[in-house]
Amino acid sequence: MVAYTIDGTIDGFLTAVHRAYYEGQDPISIIQEEPSQVDFFTEWIAVETDREKAKKVETAICERIGSEAFENVLCCHLSTVDDALTYAYKYIRLGFKKEATIYAMLGNDTVHHVNRICQKVRFEVHRMYGLLRFRHTTGGIFYAPFSPDHNITAMLAPHFAARLSDQWWMIHDTTRDIAALYNGEEWMVTALDVPPVVEYSDVEMQIQKMWKEYFENLAIKSRINPRLQAGFMPRRYWKYLPEMGGLN
């Protein structure tokens, strides 16, 4: 029985899939780090990332199963669910056998797991479209810190590039220290070794104050329901929301 460890990138994962096929192996697990308690029967192999092989697998998936399947695999990669990549690998294997019918196999265990993981990731992206808050800094850049559960920064960037197309902005994932940047024309995602020193402009404090007061006045007192509010907007996101007393 074999299992693979990879370097954590999508290319690494796709190389592992390539290896599984071309060396006739069927790994029971594909994860980033070897677990501390190693099972006597499992052989752990570290897979070296190879961009060429990864590209081949990507093309193969898109052609045989469809681009939707590849997007699902990407979502699994971006998620922080345990075993997400193992399920993604099984999904790819199943997809090569069944091709496009995999989209209809909603009762299948693997497909179901992958769909649930993708649902989690996409739901968080949608939530973040609403919950991300930009702050105007003295340099003129709009800065938005947040801490998502899954690695979704790159999925947020196209939406905000299209919407806030004439302002320079930065979306900073504080837990992973990566950021999406936009300069009025195109966006990119990079790692941040050094945390940015952010200074907010005066206008920013004025607007935040207006927003906070406006927000407080919106509640209808006879219908107050904190549990309902937290059900829609979990407390872990309140850290970066000005109206819920988050960072200034």
Next chain:
Amino acid sequence: MQTKIPTNFCLQYAQVYAIIELINGIGMVHMNSLIVTGEDETRSKLNILGESAKYDVSCSSSGSTRKNKAGGVGNANVGGICHSWTADGRCVSLLKVLYTNDCIYDCAYCINRRSEDRERRTFTPKELADITIQFYRRNYIEGFFLSSAIKKSPDYTMERMVETVRLLRKEYKFNGYIHLKAIPGADPMLIKQGGMLADRMSVNIELPTKKSLKLLAPQKSQETILIPMTSLARNIKDMHSLKQYRYKTPDFVPAGQTTQMIVGASPESDFTIMKLSEGLYNNFKLKRVYYSAFVHNTEDSRLPAIAPPPLLREHRLYQADWLLRFYKFSAMELLSPQNRNFSVELDPKSDWALRNLHLFPIEVNIADYENLLRVPGIGVRSARRILTARRVARVEFEHLKMFGVVLKRAKHFITCMGKYQGLTVDNEKRIKLDLMSERLKRAMDIPKDEQLNLFRLFPEVFDPIPNTGLTGEL
């Protein structure tokens, strides 16, 4: 999902120092205007006029596919995006304000009526546009919702509102979502101008019958309300047909028309309200009807006795509204002249199912979409998944759980490959217990003489929304 995801986005090492420089000083300011002077005055207007607008419950930002243009800012998301939630659990997605709360009318239920002693404020179009753009750039809101009290005259007020929207669209180049109220009695040309700029327009029908309207809002009349609704419906239809021939036809109110009525301020039954809603959907092709539980804000002898807002009733009306729009029910199936109000214990769909047990069980692998939708515990999404999955495999009970079917309720009404896991028909009482919501059952477990206080004792039990993401959508 149509987002393009680059595959090598992780760990590209860019010039880190350049990035820090960008944030700290070297960058460009992209503001059309900044609110610098008169800040306190603007803030006080925003507080008063935002607070005055909160009883207009429409919060939706969906239905429009407006795209951004070069040099502009903003776009509309067709599914709508919720940006925040108030302390009472309602979604905030638009900057919802009144243009002014200085009203010449004197409606019995309204906090802004002429005879109330209140601070009166009026915005200027520029102030409103400034605030909207500033909030939008920070992603606080999805768009703008503008309503108003009637100052001087309907025409005067409507003209000011249209001017605000025009400013936003043409000079601030704003392409986000705009919901504009149409003032009953205003010049049709003004309303049409508004429609060319806004994504959605609405006129509040306020009360379900002519009689109640006459009693509580004597300066409004059903005619002045129905005229703009009719003309909006006609214009939407005409422009839509024209677009089939001429692609460059501008969009007129692309997200459709809606309305709102107050529930609990007048004695009409749920049956009357549902028949009215059904008529509005069929004849005016409205996108949505909103129901607002009456909150006592004013003292007036024409209003009913003071009571907490009828939240459960509002919830049942929304449930029934969804049944009309997505589940192909008709109002007569849910209620009738003999059965005029919704049950407290059961939601309208379960209540209908219990009254029609002779139509069940249905076989999940064969039944068509309309019949699947009628099963309690099977919603629109689960029904669609069943239809998809059964193209390639047999559907069994363990699959149904994966599709999101609530088996506790559905099992009495379906078979899977001929197998049945529910109770027989003469166990109606026990089936009913399975159909009732858990919180309601706990609440009802109280002594008989206290049941009259059901609503007041357990306000949290009658929350409109358990955890469904469907509320507020569409």
